[in-house]
Every structure is written in structure tokens, then in C-alpha cells.
Amino acid sequence: MNDLVARTRAFVRGVVIPAEPGWGEILSGAALQGLRAQAKAAGVYAPHAPREYGGLGLSLPEWSPVFQEAGYSLIGPAVLNCMAPDEGNMRLLEVVATDDQKERYLRPLVDGSVRSSFAMTEPHPGAGSDPDALAAVAERVDGGWRISGEKRFISGAEGASFAIVMARTAADGEHPAGATMLLTPLSADGVRIGPGIRTIEAAIAGGHPHVVFRDVFVPDADVLGTPGAGFRYAQVRLGPARLTHCMRWLGLARRAFDISLDRANGRSLFGAQLADLGVAQAMIADSAIDIETSAAIIDRAAVVLDDEPRAGAALSSIAKVHCSEAVFRVIDRAVQLCGGDGVSSGLPLIQYLNEVRPFRIYDGSSETHRWAIARRAAKARQRAVDAGEPRRDIVGGAP
Known part of the structure; x- marks a missing residue:
């Protein structure tokens, strides 16, 4: 290793x-x-x-x-x-897909001969931070399913070979009503790509366009997993995908930190090296702290997620909030330490800042995650109290 x-x-x-x-x-x-x-x-x-x-x-x-x-x-x-999004789709296909689907979709994706996308987010009032608002539907037809709906902000869709489409489905025999994942070639009849959505970052190939599905036929052989279980399968993808965003962007934060340290060690002003000035030292120290705490929470979340997916998904939510904000702070401090060069094309720092800023929104905004984190914490404590753990807020009571 x-x-x-x-x-x-x-x-x-x-x-x-x-x-x-x-x-x-x-x-x-x-x-x-x-x-x-x-x-x-x-x-x-x-x-x-x-x-x-x-x-x-x-x-x-x-x-x-x-x-x-x-x-x-x-x-x-x-x-x-x-x-992203190919890495997350590889994980999902590895865990959920049939052997035949792996040969047709996973193998070329790993080889790099095709790209993919994950089509869940929709125009308001459809699915976004709240996946239960899913509006696209897939109806049972002879030999498969027919998808209708519009997706929005589908990262990587321009030029992608296929999408994993999340669509709402009715109860079908032994399968409950819910969401179903369908492996859908983006060259299929009824699929239209565009218009694109311009954003401040450019690292993900294929943009973030709208994708419209109009009576798109998908055979039964291309249902990913079982019908009605799409929301459960989404957690297979989303938990690790949050962490891998953290990992990649933390690497970029380390690059920005190195740039800022080289500037601090090599720049003299007011009779001293920048690295020896207290105001710069505070910024350097805070960035070192942000980097190391981010690495630690990623490592812990990855171990828990691999061993106990439900608990790990909750911890990955905490890691995503912490890392998305810490990485931004590290790069922003690097810009500040490099002064005018930091905001110029002479250094790549302002480009890095543009790349990481959307991470506080993508894969669930920090506010959405904080709402979920707070609810989980409060409910977990209440369950402990209900099970016999004494309350700790009773004035004059037991310590």
C-alpha cells in the first residue's frame, strides 16, 4: 500500500x-x-x-x-x-450490477473507453436535497420500462455513454412502489441533452446539463438491482462518493498549502521572512490543523462505512461538511498569503478556489447535512435516555 x-x-x-x-x-x-x-x-x-x-x-x-x-x-x-461521477458509478455497479451488466457497463467504464453520469437531481420542485421529491417516472411496459421526466445538473452527461437514471415507479408484483435505477444509454431514442448549466468549476468533464427523457425504453436487463429499491442503492453510491470528493479536494488543498509555504519561506518583508511573522504563522497553523483533521475524519469515516454502511453514511455526512469547508479555508488562506499573485493567473490558486467552492453545495449542501446531523444526534441521545441513561440537564439531580 x-x-x-x-x-x-x-x-x-x-x-x-x-x-x-x-x-x-x-x-x-x-x-x-x-x-x-x-x-x-x-x-x-x-x-x-x-x-x-x-x-x-x-x-x-x-x-x-x-x-x-x-x-x-x-x-x-x-x-x-x-x-466523479465515474468513480461513484463504478462503486455502485460493482456492488449492485449483475455479471452481464458489469461486462457491458463497468468494464468499459474502468477501462476509460466511456464516461457515465448519475441522473437524479431535477428542476424544482423535483428531487434535489430532498430525494423524496423525485418526479421522473418509469412505467412498466412489455419487456421493460419507459422513462419520462427531466433531470437537471447531471454532472458529466455531455459526451457520456450512459446514465444511471433514478425514476419513481409504482408497485410491481413483489416489488414495492419507490425509486428504481435504470441503466440508460444516452444515445437512446427520446433522450435529449441540454441546455448546459455554466458553473465556476471545470474539473468534471461533461458539464452539468439538463437531460430530458421522453418515453425512453429501457429493457428489464438494464434495471440496476431490483425495482423499487433505488433509494437504498443510492446510499451505496452516495456515502463513499462524499468521502472521495473529500479525498480528492484535500489533495488539492495540500498543493495550495505547499504553494503558500513556499511563498512564506521565500518572501521577505518588514525585515523578516513572511513565515516568521505572527499573522502569517496563524494562517499557516490553521491550515495545517484543517488538513490533518480532514484526513483523520476521512480515514475514520471510510473504516466505519466499509464495516457498517448505515453508521458510516452518517459519519460521511459529517466528514463532507467538515472537509468541504476546511479545504476552502486552506485554499483561501493560500490565496491571501500569496497576495496579488494569489488572485492572478500566475499561480493556480484562484482556479483551485473556484473548483472547491461548489463542494459545499454538491452532494448535499452543508446546511442540509447539518440539519440531518443534528436530527440524528438528538434522536440518538433520546433513545439512550429512553433506554435508561440518566438525563444530564436536571438541575440539582444526579450528575
């Missing part, structure tokens, strides 16, 4: 960073495929994906140090094919 981390670090810093596109430029498809071929040759490609489909087969608790090294470059996760 330590060897893989070291090799990933060397590959990203020695091969990927020199190939990074310039300010405002996008890595071309040909350049990406060339870098991926080098990643495969170096043995660092798709670290999270199962070995039998072309990955390195790491367990979830082993992902973080490797993903952080990949995230040290904005294009590193794409080169190693561990970038």
Missing part, C-alpha cells in the same frame, strides 16, 4: 503536473488518453476499481492516501480514472 502511494505521488508530480493545461484551457481527450496509458503502465490506474475489471482493487479504507495524491493535480483524478 505504501508503495502504491509513493508511486502515485511520483507519477502525479513527475508526469501529470507537467502536462496540466494552462489557465482557462481544457485537457484534450487525446492528451487524457495518453496520460491514462502512462498511468496504466505505471500501475497506478483506477486504484478503487475491482481487479477483474481492470482496477487495482483497493478497499475503501485504503483509498484516501492514493486519492489525495491523485488530487494534488486538478487533472490527476481524471488521469487515474477516479474522478
